[in-house]
Amino acid sequence: MTQKVLFGFENEFATIRVADILPVRAMNKSVKSSRKYIQIAASIREIGLVEPPVVTRNTGEEGHWLLLDGHIRMEVLKDQGVRRVKCLVSTDDEAFTYNKRISRLAPVQEHRMILKAIERGVSEEKIASALDLGTRSIQKKIKLLDGICPEAIALLKDKACTSVVFDTLRKMIPLRQIEAAELLINANNYSVAYANAILAGTPQAQLVESSKPKKVKGITPEAMARMEQELARLQEGIASIQDTYGQDHLHLTVIKGYVGKLLGNTRIVRYLAQNHAEFLGEFQTITEITPEEAAVSE
Template identity: 55%
Template sequence: MTSRHPIKLSFQGETKRILLSDLIPLKALRPGVKESKKYAQIMSSVRAIGLVEAPVVAPNPTQSGQFLLLDGHLRIEALRDLGVLEVDCIISTDDESYTYNKRINRLAAIQEHRMVRRAIERGVPEAKIAEALGLEVASIHRRSRMLNGICTEVIDILKDAPCPIAVFDVLRRMSPIRQIEAAELMTGQQNFTVVFAKAMLAATPEDQLVHVPAKRPASVSSEQMARMERELVGLQMQVKSVEDRYGVDTLHLTVARAYVRTLLGNDRIVRWIAQHRPEYLKELQTIGEIDTIAPVAEAAE
């Protein structure tokens, strides 16, 4: 018979309203972060609809009434810039500085399109969506119509892929059969760049193009297209060679990055490094915040 043990909750059941002055950040913002596009989007979203995700804090064990800010540094900085004095926070039951958002899968372009379309269908003006996301109205208009002319099979293939919006502009210039071939090739190579999509467009036979006279550059000859096809095959072989050569090194780097993240997940270690080796802390945080270690993808691009 298996004994039952009570499960310890990682968070308190209710949020707590805390003064921003009582929050102690565990890391400093990088220089120039307030000029970044990401910070501008956070500012626009907070200004338009408030916080979507509450910051995560833990009680400061050395100072009663103060809290360690575990997650939400940019959101808190945005609130300060907007003159907000207090915020509702999620209270963690430990002081582990776990980087929560690193475990979140970001929206793919097709998922973002569906989100925008759903909001528009529910009556939300495009201007309001643009304000919340920190984008131009024209950009929202483009996102809402991104899949026009894209066949359903391609939408299913690329639904979770990190494709730039411009890739769909290129695919739209191909016939449905060629769209499927291109989408499968991009997925097989894990290369979703616009350059790769344009290379496949240039190698597409005329009978698989949409609006051939208007879309195909007049300077591209049959010989040039054949050469690009050969270069594309050569590129795929180079990618395979890189995968074989760097696979072990990438594994070692991935393990090392995971170990650094584990160290930075311990608040006591972070405080010790900040006090005794502050010059190392920024570099370790940079390593820990790397999303992927993929020299193969870089080579393919």
């Protein structure tokens, strides 16, 4: 039996008078002085509206619309004197922020988009104006991946690493960059502090300038030596887990299935409850383990 697919949006954009769009939440007065508002205003002024506001039909009042997403964009359009705007029409009137359902642009992706814009003839000045940034900031974004090996870039292409993190990776040789990227991902920590900790724990021979002693602000040479040892042990532990992960997961799945069948026998359950209640509790815990919990336990 085929099921009907329900679309989240209407097929066509709707061009609507700004005055006919009603916001579903009040805007704080301080918003217009915020960095986000200024950046959106600069972008719309330079290259126009990139992401259309999301609206839904106001069933209680014909000809009026409810604004689900794009409140700041709408304020900018009003301030710039725009009277009509092209909108995406939602078939659902739930007033949540759609931007929370999408992934934010990672620095590596932003870097590639800026390079593509430059290849198409867009000047650095125009890009800087659209993003409300200085040309020096744009130049730094252009050079973000200079000195970073392709393997490390591939690992971090969709991660929220700041430019300072890449500056830290750039001080390491390619093989160490890959190891550092994996450490960042495994810890799900892309902070500058953690990147500096990895740098502090990096052996001197794995630095680009291996002849110069490491200098990390706030960390003494003795502390760096200890961090090198701790980081080496951590990497060995991670490697050991990765080597046996598949086999351990298979064993756990088989054991869970077997124990589940045992507990499906009422006579066995009765016997365990009467004679080995502590085992019964543990067996039941095993059968309730989810794949996510199994991954953590390993």
